[in-house]
Amino acid sequence: MQPSIRQLKSFLAIADLGSFVEAAERLHMSQPALSISIRKLEQAVGGVLFNRSPRGVQLTPEGKFFLPTARRLVADWETALGDLGELFTKQRGKVTLAALPTLTAGFLPAVLADYRHRYPNIAINVHDVLAGQVDELVSKQRADIGLSVCPLASETTHFEPLIEDHFVAVCPHGHPLLEHQKVSWQELLRHPVIALSRLSSTRQAIERVIQENDMQMDVMCEVSQIGTAGRMVAAGLGVSALPSLSFRQISAEGLGWRPLITPYVPRILGVSTPSRTLLSSAATAMLDLIREHAPTYRL
Numbered sequence: 487m488q489p490s491i492r493q494l495k496s497f498l499a500i501a502d503l504g505s506f507v508e509a510a511e512r513l514h515m516s517q518p519a520l521s522i523s524i525r526k527l528e529q530a531v532g533g534v535l536f537n538r539s540p541r542g543v544q545l546t547p548e549g550k551f552f553l554p555t556a557r558r559l560v561a562d563w564e565t566a567l568g569d570l571g572e573l574f575t576k577q578r579g580k581v582t583l584a585a586l587p588t589l590t591a592g593f594l595p596a597v598l599a600d601y602r603h604r605y606p607n608i609a610i611n612v613h614d615v616l617a618g619q620v621d622e623l624v625s626k627q628r629a630d631i632g633l634s635v636c637p638l639a640s641e642t643t644h645f646e647p648l649i650e651d652h653f654v655a656v657c658p659h660g661h662p663l664l665e666h667q668k669v670s671w672q673e674l675l676r677h678p679v680i681a682l683s684r685l686s687s688t689r690q691a692i693e694r695v696i697q698e699n700d701m702q703m704d705v706m707c708e709v710s711q712i713g714t715a716g717r718m719v720a721a722g723l724g725v726s727a728l729p730s731l732s733f734r735q736i737s738a739e740g741l742g743w744r745p746l747i748t749p750y751v752p753r754i755l756g757v758s759t760p761s762r763t764l765l766s767s768a769a770t771a772m773l774d775l776i777r778e779h780a781p782t783y784r785l
Contacts (some may be wrong), residue, residue: 491563493527494556496520497535501553504542545633570649579768584613585633587686588712593633597779601772608612608768617687624758630769631776632758635687640761646758648780649731653692654743656719656726663725663744670693670748671727678706678724680715688712692727695751712736729753731783 499509500520510520528535535549544580545553581601585594590612598610615621621637623629636645638650655669661670663677682689696703707726709715713736715726720740727746757776759765765773 487696489527489530492561493530494560496523497527497549497556498553498560499757500524500536500543501545501549501556504544506543526781553681572781577609579766580609580611580767581631581766581772582613582623582629583612583631583633583772584615584620584629586617586620586635587614588729588732588735589633590614592731593779593783596782597772597775600779601775604775605768605771616685618685621758626762627760627763630759630765632772633776634755634758635691636754636756637758642761643758644761645756645758647754648777649755649783651729651731651753651755653727653746653751653753655746656716656728656741656743658720658722658725659740659742661725661742664742666744668747669744671699671746672701672748674725674727674746675701675703678704680718680726681708682712682715682728683708683710686710688729688732691751693755695749701751716741731755 496509496513499512500506503509503512504515506520510517515523521570524536531548531552533548534546535552537544537546550733583594594612598612601608601610613619613629615623617637620629620632621640621643624632625640625642632643633638636647637643641716655663655674658662658781663673666673684690684693692703695701707718709718712728712732715728716732716736716738718724719726720737728743730743730745733743757773776778
């Protein structure tokens with residue numbers, strides 16, 4: 487039988503005070519209960535730890551040898567409980583997020599500022615990556631929470647939709663398409679297009695629209711960042727199809743936009759979490775804040 491933490495505390499109290507009576511009072515135990523605790527400890531270690539005599543209680547040589555070990559074990563126990571308590575009360579810990587650049591730049595700053603105000607001692611890591619990498623990081627539990635488009639069916643992650651975005655036609659000021667309240671995809675694609683990388687979820691969604699509707703796209707230039715696409719459009723190099731919420735990420739100077747229709751293409755954004763493991767208290771608090779802020783994230 488292994489010694490219990492209660493038995494170790496009983497041993498330390500008697501060793502410090504030299505008295506069963508005073509030790510029982512400190513520990514709020516009866517003397518018989520304290521005696522039973524020490525007897526069980528001595529049975530567990532295989533020998534006598536205290537020499538009981540009319541002059542009081544003294545440690546045996548084995549008891550003296552065991553004393554520093556017992557102190558360390560009790561201290562480690564109390565430290566571990568304290569650390570665990572701080573994790574549960576969110577006084578310490580770490581949260582790792584993986585998010586699309588659009589959400590990292592436009593949505594997360596307000597969430598993280600709110601989180602930092604509430605839980606200033608929680609460390610936060612953010613991976614600013616493409617949609618496929620978001621799902622991979624969450625699946626491999628290298629990120630607690632992912633913010634992205636809905637991934638392909640996965641047994642290792644759970645997706646919760648939070649925001650519905652849509653595509654808009656982005657044009658330089660003075661462009662004829664801006665004379666309309668809405669723009670069809672067919673009308674947009676008559677012009678040279680500044681397109682995002684084929685690795686991005688935005689480009690992949692656009693390619694599906696083009697394929698499903700038997701259309702063609704004249705790609706004038708392909709770029710990796712939404713901000714770069716915006717600046718090229720503002721310079722008059724072409725037009726672009728971008729998620730409406732990307733305007734929180736780029737400068738709108740020199741740009742105009744109109745909703746893209748025929749077809750209307752919704753873009754569902756949400757959070758991914760591991761489906762086979764529970765989130766930590768710190769990550770759960772972050773997820774709650776993301777849900778709280780999601781309704782305010784609109785163009």
